[in-house]
Amino acid sequence: MKTSAVDKWIDMFILAVVTAASFLCLVPILHLASVSLSSNDAILSNKVTVVPVEWSTLAYETVLKDVKMFNSLFFTIGLVLLFTLICMVMTICAAYPLTKKKLKGRDFCLLMILFTMFFSGGLIPEYLLVKSLKLTNTIWALVLPGMINAFYLIILKTFFSSLPEELEESARMDGCSHIGILVRIVLPLSLPVLATLSLFYAVGRWNGFMDALFYITDQNMYPIQLKLYQLVISNQMSDALATEGMSATVPIPESMKAASIMFATIPILLVYPWLQRYFISGMMIGAVKG
Amino acid sequence: MHGERPAVPETALSAESIAPVSVSKRRRPAWVQDWQLYALLALPMLYFLVFKYIPMYGVTIAFKEFNIFEGIWSSPWAGLDAFREIFAMQDFYKVLRNTFLLNLLDLAVSFPAPILLALLLNEVRIPWFKKGAQTVLYLPHFISWVIIGGMVYQLLSTNTGLVNHLLKVSGIGAIPFLTEPSYWIMTYVGTGVWQNAGWGTIIYLAALTGINKELYEAADVDGAGRLRKIWSITLPSIKPTIMILLIINIGHMASIGFERPFVLSNPLVTDVSDVISTFVYKVGVQSARFSIATAIGLFQAVVGLIFLLASNYISKKVTDQGIW
Numbered sequence: 001m002k003t004s005a006v007d008k009w010i011d012m013f014i015l016a017v018v019t020a021a022s023f024l025c026l027v028p029i030l031h032l033a034s035v036s037l038s039s040n041d042a043i044l045s046n047k048v049t050v051v052p053v054e055w056s057t058l059a060y061e062t063v064l065k066d067v068k069m070f071n072s073l074f075f076t077i078g079l080v081l082l083f084t085l086i087c088m089v090m091t092i093c094a095a096y097p098l099t100k101k102k103l104k105g106r107d108f109c110l111l112m113i114l115f116t117m118f119f120s121g122g123l124i125p126e127y128l129l130v131k132s133l134k135l136t137n138t139i140w141a142l143v144l145p146g147m148i149n150a151f152y153l154i155i156l157k158t159f160f161s162s163l164p165e166e167l168e169e170s171a172r173m174d175g176c177s178h179i180g181i182l183v184r185i186v187l188p189l190s191l192p193v194l195a196t197l198s199l200f201y202a203v204g205r206w207n208g209f210m211d212a213l214f215y216i217t218d219q220n221m222y223p224i225q226l227k228l229y230q231l232v233i234s235n236q237m238s239d240a241l242a243t244e245g246m247s248a249t250v251p252i253p254e255s256m257k258a259a260s261i262m263f264a265t266i267p268i269l270l271v272y273p274w275l276q277r278y279f280i281s282g283m284m285i286g287a288v289k290g
Numbered sequence: 291m292h293g294e295r296p297a298v299p300e301t302a303l304s305a306e307s308i309a310p311v312s313v314s315k316r317r318r319p320a321w322v323q324d325w326q327l328y329a330l331l332a333l334p335m336l337y338f339l340v341f342k343y344i345p346m347y348g349v350t351i352a353f354k355e356f357n358i359f360e361g362i363w364s365s366p367w368a369g370l371d372a373f374r375e376i377f378a379m380q381d382f383y384k385v386l387r388n389t390f391l392l393n394l395l396d397l398a399v400s401f402p403a404p405i406l407l408a409l410l411l412n413e414v415r416i417p418w419f420k421k422g423a424q425t426v427l428y429l430p431h432f433i434s435w436v437i438i439g440g441m442v443y444q445l446l447s448t449n450t451g452l453v454n455h456l457l458k459v460s461g462i463g464a465i466p467f468l469t470e471p472s473y474w475i476m477t478y479v480g481t482g483v484w485q486n487a488g489w490g491t492i493i494y495l496a497a498l499t500g501i502n503k504e505l506y507e508a509a510d511v512d513g514a515g516r517l518r519k520i521w522s523i524t525l526p527s528i529k530p531t532i533m534i535l536l537i538i539n540i541g542h543m544a545s546i547g548f549e550r551p552f553v554l555s556n557p558l559v560t561d562v563s564d565v566i567s568t569f570v571y572k573v574g575v576q577s578a579r580f581s582i583a584t585a586i587g588l589f590q591a592v593v594g595l596i597f598l599l600a601s602n603y604i605s606k607k608v609t610d611q612g613i614w
Contacts, residue, residue: 014414015419021423021427024484029433090334093333097327098331103324122345122588124570124587126345127574128580207433209436225437229436258440261441268432
């Protein structure tokens with residue numbers, strides 16, 4: 001294909017815009033990383049942009065020495081692993097039978113699940129349910145209410161349905177049971193979409209803090225995001241308000257806040273590139289067929 | 291079938307050949323044969339019953355004088371008292387207005403952003419650059435609102451924020467992004483674009499890969515330029531995807547996430563930052579006025595359902611696209 005002069009300008013323009021957009025996505029993270037690695041003096045005199053000034057790892061050392069921060073981190077890692085495992089098992093258990101068109105009661109179950117995507121009891125009835133089940137201040141308050149995401153369930157069901165039926169039929173001829181087919185044939189063929197959904201469940205749990213805010217009052221069971229909220233946002237807010245003449249609490253150094261935020265972000269930044277190709281293919285499946 | 295063997299009496303046939311077969315060879319009932327499937331489905335359905343349908347029953351406390359010690363079942367009915375009370379609340383109209391205002395602005399700005407970005411990415415002809423840009427653009431979606439909140443304060447606060455420092459140095463002067471209501475709305479909408487514009491492109495890029503390449507070749511022969519091809523081929527091809535996402539978005543007009551307004555808000559901007567979800571939290575969880583908070587939640591759910599049904603209906607009439 002021949003490219004005209006106008007085309008070249010258009011190409012340049014597109015590259016420029018995409019580059020700018022990418023930078024906009026990176027700059028806040030880079031700035032935060034730089035702040036976390038700079039000295040407080042440099043931060044206060046506004047010298048830090050996207051490169052650390054007067055390199056200092058003091059903030060990280062302080063954060064790493066904080067036992068509560070570590071407890072929170074380990075609790076959250078355990079929570080995410082448990083949550084993702086249970087979510088995936090439950091979602092698979094629901095998705096597979098629902099692909100069987102001949103299954104009696106299938107349409108009813110599907111309808112029941114789809115309805116929950118459009119209507120829900122709302123915050124307060126859910127809150128009262130968790131309370132009356134005596135789940136508050138237990139890890140289960142953060143696991144059980146969100147065990148199955150109806151949308152992910154539909155994505156998985158769609159994927160299962162797209163697998164060739166002949167494979168399952170031949171296995172059935174050989175006397176394989178439903179569960180045998182699921183475990184030995186269907187699941188191994190679904191690894192990309194399973195990886196994608198696991199990632200979504202895991203990231204959702206890692207990032208979520210609303211339910212913890214509602215159900216967890218025991219400081220030892222604060223997931224990392226709630227801990228951060230307490231440490232950074234409430235504090236930032238009082239800082240921001242202090243300038244408007246409202247009261248401020250004891251300020252935490254900026255570099256400490258930044259280091260704490262980075263502390264909770266780094267795990268995501270570490271796993272993200274490795275899982276990227278899975279979630280793109282997984283999303284495509286959901287997008288094109290869903 | 292019976293007609294083929296008229297010599298044998300009806301009764302003899304049914305007694306001798308059918309009855310024994312029904313015991314040994316007839317297929318077992320479906321639910322016995324598929325018991326494993328039902329066993330797999332049992333726990334998930336129990337989950338939906340307990341954690342989705344019991345709360346739906348729980349909305350009855352909007353019509354009761356709820357007493358936490360008596361429970362939902364035995365609390366006395368109160369009719370529409372809770373609804374009368376919320377419709378008399380000034381704050382209720384405020385949070386209703388804010389919810390619609392923020393959602394509407396979000397729709398106006400955050401909805402077109404991924405479409406534009408996807409069209410641009412689609413025109414990038416250097417594969418490694420496209421991949422790299424996508425990696426970076428998807429990243430914000432994986433960052434929590436707490437962390438985004440932290441970044442926003444780091445970057446935008448009036449005194450210590452980097453952006454305001456640069457604005458001051460360049461002579462424009464500081465802008466109260468977080469403490470002045472009109473600017474706060476901009477910040478709110480902006481963070482939404484930041485988190486989701488890149489991620490939103492995935493679905494459009496998927497739709498774009500499905501376009502028949504021959505259409506472009508035909509357009510080349512006809513001498514169409516790039517913009518012409520985008521306008522006449524690319525956009526019409528992803529129109530169904532755009533429409534479906536638009537319906538879903540309009541359908542969610544009455545509902546709003548909790549974490550984003552909660553994290554970004556502060557006492558100086560509550561006039562615009564208090565929305566239904568944060569209001570329900572304040573009234574219900576913090577003040578323990580359960581019936582009132584449930585009534586607000588129910589109002590929101592019903593209005594949301596009406597929006598969803600209406601937008602789907604209109605879209606089906608106008609464009610033949612619908613989510614069901």
